[in-house]
Amino acid sequence: MTEILKTEGLSRYFGAVTAAEDINVTITEGEIVGVIGSNGAGKTTFINMVTGYLPPSKGVISFDGKPIKGLGPRKLMRKGLTRSFQIPQLFLELPVIDNLSIALAAAEHKQFQMLRPVHTPERLKAAEEILEQMHITEYRDEMVTAMPQGARKLLDIAIAMLGNPRMLLLDEPTSGVSMEEKYTLMDTVMEAVRARGLTVLFVEHDMEIVQRYVTRVLAFASGVVIKDGPVDEVLADEQVQELVTGKQHKPAATGGDA
């Protein structure tokens, strides 16, 4: 098992506010790790630092054994570290097929062309395969604005998975998606993840989703990792129950709010 992502003493302060403090995490290749915590616990700050969106105040981040602190999203993406977004970041006024074509062109890591059309037969074929895998083929020629939230999430994640990344960070993949859709969405995503053998770190509020899809959990509270370990162990932890999941959640309740 080789370690793929490692943070040491990672901290971030916004003035006097501590958003993240001394985060030491090691993730090995092929793991599916969940990140949980209440709002403001530092989950997104952590993800943003790892993906180069936010420079850390202190600490070291290494990806694949090399330090990546200070590298922007562009360089990280080329190293094989990509992310999806809580609010899907897509080209709203462009057709879905164009969204994928431009992403596929970018994933080739070649100089962009001025005269050759972006819609090459290979790219169109690849895009159609992805649409099929994500079960969103019906939206192929629609504008992104015509897609429901769940389909947008899937497209956003699909784009993040292009270009043979090694690690994928999913920021709340099921937020804003209806209860009925959540599991089909996650099944689709996890199937694609397994097919590509990706390491996944994902932020999630829904504990049932976490229990079902994740092997290991990092629990955040007030900017620190309070617990790191196998799912059942972490979710059974008293401190985690108090600070993250809420006490009343203890009996494996069905339903709950989104």
Next chain:
Amino acid sequence: MMKADRTELSLIGVAIAVAIAAQFSPNWLVFTLTLAISTGLVVMGVVMLMRAGLVSFGQGLFYCLGGYAVGLGGRFLGITDALVLIGLGVVATVAIAMILGLLVTRYREIFFAMLSLAFSMILYGILVKSHGLGSTDGFGVVDWTLLWFDSETSDGANMALMLAIAVALVIALFLNRYFKSSIGLACEAIRENEVRVEYMGISRQQILYINYVIAAAIGSVGGSMTALAAGHVDPTMAYWTISGEFVFIAILGGTGHVAAPFIAALIFTLVRTYAVELAPNAWQMILGIVLLLIILFLPKGIWSLFTRKKGAAS
């Protein structure tokens, strides 16, 4: 693929048709057409920037550079060949755009608009102060030649139109491909969502820079063509109201198709000509009302009339 070929064929067809029709047109119409095509070229540059989400109120800078390159090249370098003069303008413009591009592509929205406006007004200021170049009056362009034709002995106006049509056709064919290429689509992607573009591993700066320089070069060609047709250049080419006109025409035509700026430029030129004749003191108001109506009823420009019809037919 089929569709692209059809667009190219129709562009070539329209160019030939216009060239033939011009042989039987009165001189004033030939001249108006030449000016409209030249203006259309500069507007293409504005449209290229608009597709990337940027509005330039300073495209007159490159228009003026192209025009003055023709004037100065003829006057001080003794160049008379129109193609060489246009090429001279493109070289000078690209050199300047490559420097300015480093700065302006870092800005967006109103900041980009104002910065581009500022640079064109600097050129205007310099030219107004240059008494050797006729100050605000500008100066005349020398009689030019085109390959083996001479604009004096042959029919100059007709020659200018033929040149304009040929140049515009080549640029339109190029841009038709460019808009469908990865750089062309990346520009639209930048307009839609810069965060995603960055996370795709695409350099926004690089794409915008290339787009900006090409837009400048095409603007320069439009300026050169105007100078060749009108036979005169003056500093107002760089004045901000001229740049404003280009933006006006770009909105009038829309960004949907390479032909749109040319059609819009022709409509603009004709409306202005007639508006000035009908209401010498209120022609700006007429233009303003036209733009208002376009924005209200055809927010995607005149070109949406064509696409709407196509949608209804299929």
